[in-house]
Amino acid sequence: MIVLATVIIVAFGAFVIYSQLTSPKREAKAEATKLAQKYAKLKTVKNFYWYNRQKTYFTIDGQNTNSQNIYVVIAQKGGQINIYSHDKGISGTKARSIVQKEHQPKKITKIAMGMWKKKPVWEITYLNKYNRLCYDLVSFKNGSMLKTIQNI
Template structure:
Protein backbone atom coordinates (compact mmCIF):
# COMPACT_ATOMS: atom_id res chain seq x y z
CA UNK A 1 0.00 0.00 0.00
CA UNK A 2 2.80 2.43 0.83
CA UNK A 3 4.52 1.77 -2.50
CA UNK A 4 1.37 2.74 -4.41
CA UNK A 5 1.04 6.02 -2.48
CA UNK A 6 4.74 6.78 -2.93
CA UNK A 7 4.46 6.02 -6.64
CA UNK A 8 1.40 8.31 -6.98
CA UNK A 9 3.20 11.14 -5.18
CA UNK A 10 6.20 10.78 -7.46
CA UNK A 11 3.99 10.91 -10.56
CA UNK A 12 2.10 13.92 -9.15
CA UNK A 13 5.35 15.84 -8.53
CA UNK A 14 6.73 14.94 -11.96
CA UNK A 15 3.55 16.16 -13.68
CA UNK A 16 3.58 19.34 -11.61
CA UNK A 17 7.24 19.95 -12.46
CA UNK A 18 6.57 19.44 -16.20
CA UNK A 19 3.59 21.85 -16.06
CA UNK A 20 5.65 24.53 -14.30
CA UNK A 21 8.42 24.08 -16.88
CA UNK A 22 5.94 24.43 -19.78
CA UNK A 23 4.42 27.60 -18.28
CA UNK A 24 7.88 29.15 -17.86
CA UNK A 25 8.85 28.25 -21.44
CA UNK A 26 5.56 29.65 -22.78
CA UNK A 27 5.88 33.01 -21.01
CA UNK A 28 9.57 33.37 -21.88
CA UNK A 29 8.72 32.85 -25.53
CA UNK A 30 5.79 35.25 -25.41
CA UNK A 31 7.67 38.02 -23.61
CA UNK A 32 11.06 37.49 -25.24
CA UNK A 33 10.57 39.62 -28.38
CA UNK A 34 9.17 42.56 -26.40
CA UNK A 35 12.08 42.45 -23.96
CA UNK A 36 14.57 42.23 -26.81
CA UNK A 37 12.93 45.17 -28.62
CA UNK A 38 12.96 47.21 -25.42
CA UNK A 39 16.63 46.47 -24.79
CA UNK A 40 17.63 47.44 -28.34
CA UNK A 41 15.55 50.62 -28.29
CA UNK A 42 16.94 51.57 -24.87
CA UNK A 43 20.53 51.12 -26.07
CA UNK A 44 19.84 53.35 -29.09
CA UNK A 45 18.05 55.94 -26.93
CA UNK A 46 21.04 56.09 -24.60
CA UNK A 47 23.48 56.44 -27.49
CA UNK A 48 21.65 58.89 -29.76
CA UNK A 49 19.12 60.70 -27.54
CA UNK A 50 21.51 60.73 -24.56
CA UNK A 51 18.84 59.33 -22.26
CA UNK A 52 20.51 58.48 -18.98
CA UNK A 53 17.49 57.41 -16.94
CA UNK A 54 14.74 55.34 -18.61
CA UNK A 55 11.29 55.77 -17.05
CA UNK A 56 8.95 54.04 -19.52
CA UNK A 57 8.64 52.13 -22.77
CA UNK A 58 5.88 52.02 -25.42
CA UNK A 59 5.24 49.96 -28.53
CA UNK A 60 3.29 51.27 -31.52
CA UNK A 61 2.32 49.16 -34.54
CA UNK A 62 0.50 50.65 -37.49
CA UNK A 63 0.31 48.55 -40.67
CA UNK A 64 3.80 47.72 -41.88
CA UNK A 65 5.51 50.28 -39.68
CA UNK A 66 6.15 50.08 -35.99
CA UNK A 67 8.00 52.01 -33.34
CA UNK A 68 9.55 51.40 -29.95
CA UNK A 69 9.56 54.47 -27.74
CA UNK A 70 11.83 54.90 -24.76
CA UNK A 71 10.89 57.60 -22.27
CA UNK A 72 13.55 59.03 -20.03
CA UNK A 73 15.66 61.93 -18.93
CA UNK A 74 18.95 63.31 -20.15
CA UNK A 75 21.75 64.61 -17.92
CA UNK A 76 20.02 67.99 -17.65
CA UNK A 77 16.85 66.34 -16.31
CA UNK A 78 14.84 67.09 -19.46
CA UNK A 79 12.16 64.47 -20.17
CA UNK A 80 12.54 63.01 -23.67
CA UNK A 81 10.88 60.47 -25.94
CA UNK A 82 13.19 58.49 -28.22
CA UNK A 83 10.99 57.03 -30.96
CA UNK A 84 12.90 54.20 -32.65
CA UNK A 85 11.68 52.62 -35.90
CA UNK A 86 11.19 48.84 -36.05
CA UNK A 87 14.30 48.43 -38.18
CA UNK A 88 16.32 50.60 -35.73
CA UNK A 89 17.41 52.88 -38.59
CA UNK A 90 15.56 56.04 -37.64
CA UNK A 91 15.29 57.72 -34.25
CA UNK A 92 13.14 60.75 -33.53
CA UNK A 93 13.91 62.55 -30.28
CA UNK A 94 11.02 64.55 -28.86
CA UNK A 95 10.97 66.85 -25.88
CA UNK A 96 8.08 65.91 -23.59
CA UNK A 97 7.22 69.55 -22.95
CA UNK A 98 6.52 70.05 -26.67
CA UNK A 99 3.47 67.75 -26.67
CA UNK A 100 0.85 65.86 -24.72
CA UNK A 101 1.70 62.96 -22.42
CA UNK A 102 0.48 59.37 -22.66
CA UNK A 103 -1.87 60.03 -19.75
CA UNK A 104 -3.32 63.13 -21.43
CA UNK A 105 -3.87 61.18 -24.67
CA UNK A 106 -5.50 58.30 -22.81
CA UNK A 107 -7.66 60.64 -20.72
CA UNK A 108 -8.89 62.42 -23.87
CA UNK A 109 -10.02 59.11 -25.39
CA UNK A 110 -11.54 57.87 -22.14
CA UNK A 111 -13.48 61.11 -21.72
CA UNK A 112 -14.78 61.08 -25.30
CA UNK A 113 -15.34 57.34 -25.96
CA UNK A 114 -15.91 55.87 -22.46
CA UNK A 115 -14.13 52.58 -23.26
CA UNK A 116 -14.72 49.39 -21.32
CA UNK A 117 -10.96 48.84 -21.20
CA UNK A 118 -7.87 50.63 -22.53
CA UNK A 119 -5.52 48.01 -24.00
CA UNK A 120 -2.48 50.05 -25.02
CA UNK A 121 -1.10 53.55 -25.35
CA UNK A 122 1.90 53.95 -27.63
CA UNK A 123 3.86 56.73 -29.28
CA UNK A 124 4.93 56.40 -32.91
CA UNK A 125 5.10 58.31 -36.16
CA UNK A 126 2.63 58.84 -39.01
CA UNK A 127 2.94 56.88 -42.28
CA UNK A 128 5.50 59.34 -43.67
CA UNK A 129 7.54 59.23 -40.48
CA UNK A 130 7.19 62.99 -40.00
CA UNK A 131 4.57 63.60 -37.29
CA UNK A 132 4.54 61.93 -33.87
CA UNK A 133 1.22 60.36 -32.87
CA UNK A 134 -0.23 58.77 -29.76
CA UNK A 135 -2.19 55.59 -30.43
CA UNK A 136 -4.79 54.57 -27.86
CA UNK A 137 -6.17 51.07 -28.42
CA UNK A 138 -9.24 50.05 -26.44
CA UNK A 139 -12.38 47.94 -26.20
CA UNK A 140 -15.62 49.89 -26.46
CA UNK A 141 -18.69 49.17 -24.34
CA UNK A 142 -19.72 46.39 -26.78
CA UNK A 143 -16.29 44.77 -26.42
CA UNK A 144 -15.19 45.68 -29.95
CA UNK A 145 -11.61 46.69 -30.71
CA UNK A 146 -11.13 50.38 -31.49
CA UNK A 147 -8.24 52.78 -31.81
CA UNK A 148 -7.69 56.49 -31.85
CA UNK A 149 -4.66 58.37 -33.13
CA UNK A 150 -3.92 61.75 -31.57
CA UNK A 151 -1.33 64.34 -32.51
CA UNK A 152 1.56 64.41 -30.08
CA UNK A 153 1.85 68.17 -30.53
CA UNK A 154 -1.66 69.19 -29.45
CA UNK A 155 -3.71 66.05 -28.71
CA UNK A 156 -6.08 66.59 -31.65
CA UNK A 157 -7.63 63.36 -32.95
CA UNK A 158 -6.23 62.59 -36.42
CA UNK A 159 -7.86 59.21 -37.03
CA UNK A 160 -10.30 56.83 -35.38
CA UNK A 161 -11.36 53.32 -36.22
CA UNK A 162 -14.29 51.85 -34.35
CA UNK A 163 -15.69 48.32 -33.99
CA UNK A 164 -13.01 46.15 -35.52
Protein backbone atom coordinates (compact mmCIF):
# COMPACT_ATOMS: atom_id res chain seq x y z
CA MET A 1 0.00 0.00 0.00
CA ILE A 2 2.82 2.42 0.86
CA VAL A 3 4.62 1.50 -2.37
CA LEU A 4 1.49 2.22 -4.42
CA ALA A 5 0.98 5.56 -2.69
CA THR A 6 4.62 6.48 -3.31
CA VAL A 7 4.34 5.57 -7.00
CA ILE A 8 1.18 7.68 -7.35
CA ILE A 9 2.78 10.66 -5.61
CA VAL A 10 5.93 10.44 -7.75
CA ALA A 11 3.89 10.09 -10.95
CA PHE A 12 1.69 13.06 -10.01
CA GLY A 13 4.77 15.14 -9.13
CA ALA A 14 6.39 14.31 -12.47
CA PHE A 15 3.20 15.30 -14.28
CA VAL A 16 3.02 18.65 -12.44
CA ILE A 17 6.67 19.43 -13.19
CA TYR A 18 6.26 18.46 -16.87
CA SER A 19 3.13 20.62 -17.17
CA GLN A 20 4.88 23.64 -15.68
CA LEU A 21 7.90 23.21 -17.94
CA THR A 22 5.84 22.92 -21.13
CA SER A 23 3.25 25.57 -20.22
CA PRO A 24 5.07 28.56 -21.81
CA LYS A 25 5.35 26.74 -25.14
CA ARG A 26 1.68 25.69 -25.07
CA GLU A 27 0.61 29.25 -24.24
CA ALA A 28 2.80 30.73 -26.99
CA LYS A 29 1.45 28.25 -29.54
CA ALA A 30 -2.15 28.96 -28.52
CA GLU A 31 -1.69 32.74 -28.75
CA ALA A 32 0.20 32.53 -32.06
CA THR A 33 -2.49 30.25 -33.47
CA LYS A 34 -5.24 32.74 -32.52
CA LEU A 35 -3.35 35.57 -34.23
CA ALA A 36 -2.69 33.44 -37.32
CA GLN A 37 -6.37 32.49 -37.52
CA LYS A 38 -7.41 36.12 -37.25
CA TYR A 39 -4.88 37.77 -39.55
CA ALA A 40 -3.80 35.01 -41.94
CA LYS A 41 -7.10 33.09 -42.08
CA LEU A 42 -5.31 30.00 -40.78
CA LYS A 43 -7.50 26.89 -40.93
CA THR A 44 -5.18 24.10 -39.81
CA VAL A 45 -1.89 23.93 -37.89
CA LYS A 46 0.85 21.54 -38.97
CA ASN A 47 3.84 22.79 -36.92
CA PHE A 48 4.80 25.42 -34.39
CA TYR A 49 8.30 26.92 -34.21
CA TRP A 50 9.84 29.09 -31.48
CA TYR A 51 12.78 31.13 -32.79
CA ASN A 52 14.90 33.15 -30.39
CA ARG A 53 17.95 35.04 -31.64
CA GLN A 54 18.04 38.84 -31.67
CA LYS A 55 14.27 38.81 -31.22
CA THR A 56 11.74 36.11 -30.46
CA TYR A 57 9.35 34.89 -33.16
CA PHE A 58 6.60 32.31 -33.12
CA THR A 59 5.88 30.63 -36.43
CA ILE A 60 2.82 28.63 -37.32
CA ASP A 61 3.05 26.29 -40.30
CA GLY A 62 -0.36 25.43 -41.65
CA GLN A 63 -3.02 25.91 -44.24
CA ASN A 64 -5.30 28.89 -44.71
CA THR A 65 -8.97 28.94 -45.69
CA ASN A 66 -7.94 29.04 -49.37
CA SER A 67 -6.09 25.72 -48.91
CA GLN A 68 -2.70 27.42 -49.35
CA ASN A 69 0.20 26.12 -47.27
CA ILE A 70 1.63 29.07 -45.35
CA TYR A 71 4.05 30.06 -42.62
CA VAL A 72 2.81 32.79 -40.29
CA VAL A 73 5.75 34.44 -38.51
CA ILE A 74 4.75 36.51 -35.49
CA ALA A 75 7.10 38.78 -33.54
CA GLN A 76 6.72 38.25 -29.79
CA LYS A 77 7.15 41.96 -29.11
CA GLY A 78 5.12 44.30 -31.25
CA GLY A 79 3.13 41.47 -32.80
CA GLN A 80 4.26 42.13 -36.38
CA ILE A 81 2.95 39.34 -38.59
CA ASN A 82 4.55 38.12 -41.81
CA ILE A 83 2.92 35.50 -44.02
CA TYR A 84 4.90 33.37 -46.46
CA SER A 85 3.58 30.83 -48.90
CA HIS A 86 5.43 27.50 -48.81
CA ASP A 87 6.07 27.73 -52.55
CA LYS A 88 7.96 31.05 -52.15
CA GLY A 89 10.86 29.43 -50.32
CA ILE A 90 12.40 26.25 -48.96
CA SER A 91 10.99 23.90 -46.34
CA GLY A 92 12.52 23.08 -42.98
CA THR A 93 13.39 19.66 -44.39
CA LYS A 94 15.30 21.25 -47.27
CA ALA A 95 17.12 23.62 -44.86
CA ARG A 96 18.06 20.59 -42.76
CA SER A 97 19.52 18.81 -45.79
CA ILE A 98 21.55 21.92 -46.71
CA VAL A 99 23.09 21.98 -43.23
CA GLN A 100 23.71 18.23 -43.31
CA LYS A 101 25.53 18.52 -46.62
CA GLU A 102 27.56 21.57 -45.53
CA HIS A 103 28.54 20.56 -41.97
CA GLN A 104 27.73 16.85 -41.48
CA PRO A 105 26.30 17.40 -37.98
CA LYS A 106 26.36 14.57 -35.49
CA LYS A 107 22.84 15.44 -34.32
CA ILE A 108 20.37 18.16 -35.31
CA THR A 109 18.67 19.40 -32.16
CA LYS A 110 16.27 22.06 -33.43
CA ILE A 111 14.78 23.56 -36.55
CA ALA A 112 12.83 26.80 -36.30
CA MET A 113 11.66 29.52 -38.65
CA GLY A 114 12.03 33.17 -37.72
CA MET A 115 13.28 36.51 -38.98
CA TRP A 116 16.85 37.75 -39.23
CA LYS A 117 17.64 41.19 -40.66
CA LYS A 118 13.97 41.45 -41.72
CA LYS A 119 14.20 38.28 -43.82
CA PRO A 120 12.66 34.87 -43.16
CA VAL A 121 15.21 32.24 -42.15
CA TRP A 122 15.48 28.69 -40.96
CA GLU A 123 17.59 28.26 -37.86
CA ILE A 124 19.19 24.84 -37.59
CA THR A 125 20.82 24.05 -34.24
CA TYR A 126 23.05 20.99 -34.04
CA LEU A 127 25.94 19.21 -32.41
CA ASN A 128 29.06 18.88 -34.52
CA LYS A 129 31.44 15.91 -34.55
CA TYR A 130 33.13 17.31 -31.41
CA ASN A 131 29.76 17.44 -29.56
CA ARG A 132 29.87 21.24 -29.60
CA LEU A 133 26.72 23.27 -30.14
CA CYS A 134 26.51 25.08 -33.49
CA TYR A 135 23.84 26.88 -35.45
CA ASP A 136 23.23 27.98 -38.99
CA LEU A 137 20.78 30.44 -40.46
CA VAL A 138 19.54 29.37 -43.89
CA SER A 139 17.59 31.74 -46.14
CA PHE A 140 13.96 30.73 -46.57
CA LYS A 141 13.88 32.39 -49.99
CA ASN A 142 16.78 30.61 -51.70
CA GLY A 143 18.47 28.22 -49.27
CA SER A 144 21.72 30.17 -49.04
CA MET A 145 23.75 29.96 -45.83
CA LEU A 146 23.43 33.38 -44.16
CA LYS A 147 25.22 32.81 -40.87
CA THR A 148 27.13 30.03 -39.17
CA ILE A 149 28.33 29.89 -35.59
CA GLN A 150 30.45 26.90 -34.66
CA ASN A 151 31.60 25.49 -31.32
CA ILE A 152 29.45 27.51 -28.96
